[in-house]
Amino acid sequence: MEDVMKSFKNNSMKWRYLKQALFFGTVRLSALIIVLALGGILFYIIVNGIGAISWDFITKPPTDSMTKGGIMPAILGTIYLTIGAIAVGLPLGIASAIYLTEYAKEGRIIRFIKVGINCLAGVPSVVFGLFGLGFFVIFMKFGSSILSGSLTLGFLILPTIIGASEEALKSVPQTFREASLALGVSKWQTTYRIVLPNAMPGILTGSILGIGRAAGETAPIMFTAAAYFTAKLPGSIFDEVMALPYHIYVLATAGTNIEATRPIQFGTVLVLVAVVLGIDLFAIIIRSYMRRNKRW
């Protein structure tokens, strides 16, 4: 009788551990596939793109109907649009988050605002493009311009910045606020002098990830800012610009000689990936450094 129980138990434990091993194997495989996907994409892009990269490629404009030359105007345009998006999204996002974390009391209005932010975060990028076209380009009469593109991208990254700022503000210890308020310092002064400075590194690193997204988006700028080709560099915020993501799309789908310009395409992709992932990686490294050195 005892032997029967024993063999039953042993068998069952073996089977249970076998199941566990199979499951863990599958789980590890899934993680591996994701790593290989990213690694594979980056590998292909770097191997194929590195040959096109040169000082002239980065600093010279395209020539011969964009089949030769560099991509300097597109790099510059992407920088302009990204800075514009930051100028729109960052102040609005931080101010929103300050209200939500420092002033608002739980209730229907807050719930409503938060659902709104989530919904805005889910609006497809091409719909943002339509919005930018319908509202900034046509209704506000800004035309297809850096201004329209920056505003569109700024609102696109607004939810990301609000989220990052909220998280950073919440991580400032409540005791800091209490200590300041107990001294008879007003709410706004407490927020401005104690809470915001301590949250700022977190706000910025969190927002950088949103900024990376702004630099890489194509659909929102297709109808609002991006030009197929511009003969000269933009002179004001009411001018159209070339931009890296749109340039890739144009070269890859509608170029003069798609096959012949492959190296230029890969080179442009490599530059865009380097810019965007460089921005992201910078934020990730700073963030993990900050987490390790946190004092409270």
Added chain:
Amino acid sequence: MDSGIMKLHKVNFYYGQCRALTNISMKFVKNKVTALIGPSGCGKSTLLRLLNRMNDLISGTRVEGEILFEDKNIYAPDIDPVEIRRKIGMVFQKPNPFPKTIYNNISYGPKLTGLGTGNMDALVEQSLKQAVLWDEVKDILNKSAMNLSGGQQQRLCIARALAMKPDILLMDEPTSALDPISTAKIEELIEELKKNYTIIIVTHNMQQAARISDETAFFYIGNLVEYNKTDKIFTNPDIKQTEDYITGRFG
């Protein structure tokens, strides 16, 4: 006996539906140390935070009754809680210096509230001396306060509160997070401070209450059970419940 600097009249306090303080009437005597004692959850910390309106920060709370400070109800609608907190300082359970320099921790309050129009250096020095911290930190005033030890941080927080020149200093278990040596230092400091300030201290430590306070109030489940001279409370309390608590039979 009418030197009561702060008087409570039939105060009730609620967290949402839950009543945390029931019908408290008492007064705090000027330039004395009053200890609030009682088992955890008896409402003593809640009461302390009522006195400088810190409970305003918790949503869903409600106060009934009157708390008079300088003969004015601090919960009257025309009273600005910020103004109250300037006159009634607070030291918290855990030291909570700002992640700033020692100097800036002290100057922070006076600067922002417009008190520090005079000589800031002198005010910083005076406050740190009052908190008996000056000798330890006078050469590192521009170093971060986060580098100080726990006991030093707590004295810094006391100095920070004193820099506002408050009338009353509220202390919420100020030594519970500290080692015995730091605790002794803070107790000495309290002894010194009561010459100039009215101090109301919440403590879990019975010996501490007996050592440093002039008056003691015993709370139990939101009620003020007994309030009298400390000597009286600790030698011959009127109420059985108080005696049981003090002699360690419960709590």
Added chain:
Amino acid sequence: MSRHIKEIIIKYIFFLFSLVSIVVLGLIVFSLFREGLPIFGKVSVRDFIFGMEWYPTYDPPSFGIFPLIIGSLIVTFMATIIAVPLGVLAAIYISEIAPASIKEILKSVIELLAGLPSVVLGFFGMVIIAPWLQETFDLPTGLNIINASVILAMMAIPTISSISEDALYSVPREFKEASYALGATKFETIIQVIIPSAMSGISTAVMLGMARVIGETMVVLMVAGGAAAIPESIFDSVRPMPASIAAEMGEAPFRSAHYQSLFAIGIVLFFLTLTFNLIADYVSHKFRQVGSGTL
């Protein structure tokens, strides 16, 4: 008292700022409707949504977007089938199994994958995957449903994985300990305790991943092949809604019926993703785990 008033004014200024997101949502609806609604004076809503023929530039034109809707749904469905297992399993690995160092690296990898611009992924699908598919399976084109779905899955994985991981991570330790104390293996604990507890978070993750896929533009524009017809196999080309908008807006004359119909597709797309997001929001709030006492 004046300081008191100043404080109140500051509070209301910040309140106004917090409404910006809502205002933008309102402006999006306003702009889409202003430019898109006039099409319904020319085509009925029914014919627009259920019409089988999308020939906006023919004479007479035909504005039936049903094939585009089907195109969107099919690539979304396929991408979800690929992305959900990979994303959720990776989340389980990160949250429950991986050692700390690998965990950090893997989280960064997923964040970087999320950061890859969509045009780059589209380019990759077009230049690398499409020729490979075409040769291997001897197809007329490698720009088709399966290609688009694989790439879209890569875009959905970071969303699904990071939100699922948050949900798994926030399962109270007491639950796990209770399970181990009963002699359950780690696998049994994960399957029978942790995943059920995190189910609402995982569902939210899947909904948000799908919302991201259905609205994604550049990938379907470059990789899905662009045929506005109901597909018969996963190797057929399709033309999902975002692809139509992006591809045709440049050529549609200002405020023509074609232009208006593209905005109208935008309306459909907007409300489709809005629905996904609201469901996700509802699920995550309705079944929110509050401490270990509830459930």
